[in-house]
């Protein structure tokens with residue numbers, strides 16, 4: 234066991250605290266990772282607001298890269314010294330989804346069996362089974378995906394959650410391809426990654442929608458061909474006007490609220506696809522939409538869990554594209570901060586000042 238500094242949310246809506254936590258030595262199938270960088274994702278804020286569940290205290294942080302320090306018995310996939318991105322989809326290989334050859338849906342992903350604790354022994358719930366706003370964290374070895382060690386941890390660590398979710402929402406879930414039209418509602422870290430993914434996939438029209446002009450400016454730099462500020466205009470009409478009156482082939486809701494999902498529903502062309510990648514809170518309800526519209530407009534209404542990624546397939550490939558200058562992950566890193574700045578970073582996220590604040594250790 235060792236003790237490290239880490240960011241903990243003790244109770245609903247309380248400001249996070251930097252405290253000492255106990256990290257057990259890795260048991261069978263587990264790894265201890267020295268965290269080098271961890272992005273601040275909106276999901277961390279959802280946890281701290283009690284929007285995910287009530288399993289306080291949470292050890293926050295889940296968008297990270299670092300170096301494997303030690304592994305437990307039976308670990309053959311990584312060794313100490315490996316540079317890894319942490320993932321929250323360590324596939325089991327054995328569930329209904331894995332059995333039918335769709336491991337990116339794995340219904341039984343692995344996490345560390347042992348618990349990290351507060352100094353008094355209180356068990357912590359690591360965000361998404363990771364808990365990487367910490368000098369070191371304990372994960373399942375399958376949560377460690379080896380990538381090119383010469384890459385910047387602050388940039389590639391973002392593939393561990395939000396950027397992968399956005400890229401994958403476009404490329405994997407939405408099936409965006411050459412010549413297609415795409416609209417992305419909400420251009421924070423996740424939505425702007427969906428914009429970047431759409432460009433990478435060859436979409437010819439990429440419409441970014443947000444309520445904040447700064448986000449729209451950043452989205453344009455990442456590949457948006459058009460921008461819509463939906464505080465001033467109806468995004469459904471604006472998207473129709475930009476797509477010959479038809480709507481977009483794929484509309485991605487990267488906010489996750491009933492009203493944005495409804496916009497996505499009506500902003501797509503006939504037989505188009507809606508992708509919900511923003512995470513709603515438990516009390517939100519599907520918007521009231523006539524069932525005949527669901528039938529009459531056709532197409533598909535999808536959710537995107539983690540961009541339907543398969544970390545072992547997607548992370549190394551995306552890091553290679555980054556290293557070749559074809560995927561500008563640096564553009565997401567608005568600021569580099571310390572563990573002590575996470576609460577302030579939530580505030581800046583709330584005010585729309587950042588795409589990603591990244592804790593660098």
Ligand SMILES: NC(=O)c1ccc[n+]([C@@H]2O[C@H](COP(=O)([O-])OP(=O)(O)OC[C@H]3O[C@@H](n4cnc5c(N)ncnc54)[C@H](O)[C@@H]3O)[C@@H](O)[C@H]2O)c1
Pocket residue numbers: 274275276279394395398418419420421422423424442443444445448463487488489493509510511512513537538539540582585587588
């Ligand atoms: N599905 C997944 O696997 C997955 C992974 C990571 C994050 N998420 C979720 O994705 C969502 C976005 O995360 P993020 O880190 O990009 O957050 P963020 O706070 O960086 O971005 C949210 C963006 O939405 C904009 N916005 C808010 N209300 C809007 C509205 N009504 N219309 C248009 N734009 C609006 C904000 O201005 C901001 O730019 C969150 O709900 C997060 O929990 C999902």
Ligand SMILES: [Zn+2]
Pocket residue numbers: 324325326327328329330331332336338339340341342
């Ligand atoms: Zn599985």
Ligand SMILES: [Zn+2]
Pocket residue numbers: 274275276277295296394395
């Ligand atoms: Zn996240």
